[in-house]
Amino acid sequence: MAVVTKTVQVRSKGQDDMIDITEQTSRAVKESKLRDGIVTVFVSGSTAAVTTIEYEPGLKQDFPKMLSRIAPGEIEYEHQKMWHDGNGHSHVRASLVGPSLTIPFKEGDLVLGTWQQIVLVEMDTRQRDRKVILQIIGE
Amino acid sequence: MAVVTKTVQVRSKGQDDMIDITEQTSRAVKESKLRDGIVTVFVSGSTAAVTTIEYEPGLKQDFPKMLSRIAPGEIEYEHQKMWHDGNGHSHVRASLVGPSLTIPFKEGDLVLGTWQQIVLVEMDTRQRDRKVILQIIGE
Amino acid sequence: MAVVTKTVQVRSKGQDDMIDITEQTSRAVKESKLRDGIVTVFVSGSTAAVTTIEYEPGLKQDFPKMLSRIAPGEIEYEHQKMWHDGNGHSHVRASLVGPSLTIPFKEGDLVLGTWQQIVLVEMDTRQRDRKVILQIIGE
Numbered sequence: 001m002a003v004v005t006k007t008v009q010v011r012s013k014g015q016d017d018m019i020d021i022t023e024q025t026s027r028a029v030k031e032s033k034l035r036d037g038i039v040t041v042f043v044s045g046s047t048a049a050v051t052t053i054e055y056e057p058g059l060k061q062d063f064p065k066m067l068s069r070i071a072p073g074e075i076e077y078e079h080q081k082m083w084h085d086g087n088g089h090s091h092v093r094a095s096l097v098g099p100s101l102t103i104p105f106k107e108g109d110l111v112l113g114t115w116q117q118i119v120l121v122e123m124d125t126r127q128r129d130r131k132v133i134l135q136i137i138g139e
Numbered sequence: 140m141a142v143v144t145k146t147v148q149v150r151s152k153g154q155d156d157m158i159d160i161t162e163q164t165s166r167a168v169k170e171s172k173l174r175d176g177i178v179t180v181f182v183s184g185s186t187a188a189v190t191t192i193e194y195e196p197g198l199k200q201d202f203p204k205m206l207s208r209i210a211p212g213e214i215e216y217e218h219q220k221m222w223h224d225g226n227g228h229s230h231v232r233a234s235l236v237g238p239s240l241t242i243p244f245k246e247g248d249l250v251l252g253t254w255q256q257i258v259l260v261e262m263d264t265r266q267r268d269r270k271v272i273l274q275i276i277g278e
Numbered sequence: 279m280a281v282v283t284k285t286v287q288v289r290s291k292g293q294d295d296m297i298d299i300t301e302q303t304s305r306a307v308k309e310s311k312l313r314d315g316i317v318t319v320f321v322s323g324s325t326a327a328v329t330t331i332e333y334e335p336g337l338k339q340d341f342p343k344m345l346s347r348i349a350p351g352e353i354e355y356e357h358q359k360m361w362h363d364g365n366g367h368s369h370v371r372a373s374l375v376g377p378s379l380t381i382p383f384k385e386g387d388l389v390l391g392t393w394q395q396i397v398l399v400e401m402d403t404r405q406r407d408r409k410v411i412l413q414i415i416g417e
Contacts, residue, residue, distance in 0.1 A: 001140040001141070001142070001279040001417075002279070002417070003279075003314045003315050003416055003417050005314060005382065005384055036142045036144060036274075037142050037274070037276065038179050038274050038276060040316050040380045040381075040382055042380070042381060042382050042389060044389055044390060044391040044394065045391040045393075045394060046330060046331060046332040046391060046393050046394040051234045051235070051237055051238075052185060052234065052237075052238050053185060053230060053233075053234040054185040054218075054230055056218070056221065056222075057217070057221065058216065058217035058218035058219070058220060058221045058222065058227065059217070059218050059227070059230050059231065059234075060217075061217040062216045062217050062218050062227055062230070062231050063230075063231050063234055063235075066209060066210050066231045066235065069209065070209060070344060070347065070348060071344050077336065077340045078335070078336035078337070078339040078340050079332075079334070079336035079337050079340050080336070081336065082334065082335065082336045083334075083336065088336065088337070088340055091331065091332055091337050091340070091341075092337065092340050092341050092344045094331075095329045095330065095331040095337075095341055095375075096235070096329075096341075096344065096374070096375065097234075097235065097237075098237065098329055098330075098375075098376065098379065099329075099330050099379075099394070100379055100380050100381060101237065101238075101239055102179045102181070102239050102241050102380050103179075103181060103239060104144065104179055104181050104272050104274035106144055106272075111181060111183055111272045112183060113183040113184040113185060115184075115185050116183065116184060116185040116238070133382050133384075133389045135314075135315070135316050135382035137276060137315065137316060137415060137416075138142055138276075139140075139141070139142050140279040140280070140281075175281045175283060175413075176281050176413070176415065177318050177413050177415060190373045190374070190376055190377075191324060191373065191376075191377050192324060192369060192372075192373040193324040193357075193369055195357070195360065195361075196356070196360065197355065197356035197357035197358070197359065197360045197361065197366065198356070198357050198366070198369050198370065198373075199356075200356040201355045201356050201357050201366055201369070201370050202369075202370050202373055202374075205348060205349050205370045205374065208348065209348060235374070236373075236374065236376075237376065240376065240377075240378055241318045241320070241378050241380050242318075242320060242378060243283065243318055243320050243411050243413035245283055245411075250320060250322055250411045251322060252322040252323040252324060254323075254324050255322065255323060255324040255377070276415060277281055277415075278279075278280070278281050
């Protein structure tokens with residue numbers, strides 16, 4: 001058993017951008033030389049999240065659209081009254097989707113479905129450099 | 140320390156079906172002979188999710204009802220315009236709830252509350268055979 | 279590689295209370311003497327959840343307010359018709375946010391962002407004593 005840490009650096013285009021990080025995650029698991037285990041995908045920061053989705057142009061619009069029904073940008077946020085940074089909705093969306101995801105791998109392969117990709121979801125209102133930590137544990 | 144992989148196969152009845160997989164998960168942990176560790180419960184596929192809930196007939200209706208307020212089946216989805224498979228809402232619901240759940244165990248027992256069961260939530264519009272991977276890591 | 283279990287006990291003030299448990303989690307990781315690995319933060323019970331958020335007074339109101347738009351307390355729940363305990367909305371909110379969170383640590387430090395705290399979110403309608411299990415795995 002061993003722990004291997006890898007980092008994925010991506011630059012988002014701003015609010016509602018969804019970035020496919022499946023390839024980087026899969027490669028990191030292969031490079032770790034571990035055969036069976038789990039990889040925890042974790043985004044540092046409070047205005048982005050990670051999940052899985054079928055990564056295609058339609059859902060890249062539908063998923064953020066759902067988030068904007070739940071936490072519209074135009075309504076009042078207490079966060080805004082105190083900090084005036086215009087991203088109250090970004091924070092609550094990120095906390096709802098969540099910063100972490102744990103995926104098993106077997107014989108070096110992630111157990112994802114064919115139409116299931118790992119994505120970073122940018123909720124912040126501007127371009128951000130994002131750091132995703134991949135903590136790989138296995139044997 | 141060791142890694143043990145188990146698989147749970149279930150057949151869902153279609154959209155909004157919630158299947159209690161606590162018993163299978165608990166048994167898999169016992170069969171692994173590991174005493175202390177974590178089990179990652181992961182569903183392959185992009186139109187189902189896993190979470191915990193008090194598994195009783197009322198909430199089995201209330202939870203999907205909440206999802207249908209967030210992502211109604213009747214509204215327009217870009218996914219639908221491109222793929223015509225009628226399950227845009229299924230995808231966004233599944234990505235929101237998420238495909239993975241990690242549960243600690245101590246002395247061979249999952250640390251669940253008495254009224255807290257592990258469930259697979261079917262979001263797709265039809266019956267599906269679902270594969271849930273249990274990755275058990277511990278000592 | 280080793281597994282170390284720690285428990286955090288907190289008393290919530292009732293519905294919508296958010297409790298910062300970052301300090302306890304961080305200390306537990308340090309006390310484990312493990313340098314690299316993951317900590318799974320898991321709340322036992324079906325009416326509370328864990329996530330990360332920028333822990334400041336504004337968002338402590340905004341996040342529960344979002345949950346009350348998704349699952350209002352005043353609408354009908356099937357759970358209520360059967361159990362009459364007035365917390366149908368608590369259950370569906372908790373299942374949506376989820377009971378578990380897994381965070382990597384490196385050289386003894388959690389890889390959280392500066393403005394990203396670990397929180398227990400109380401969804402139940404009354405004060406509750408909450409037990410959060412920290413399962414720390416690493417080397």
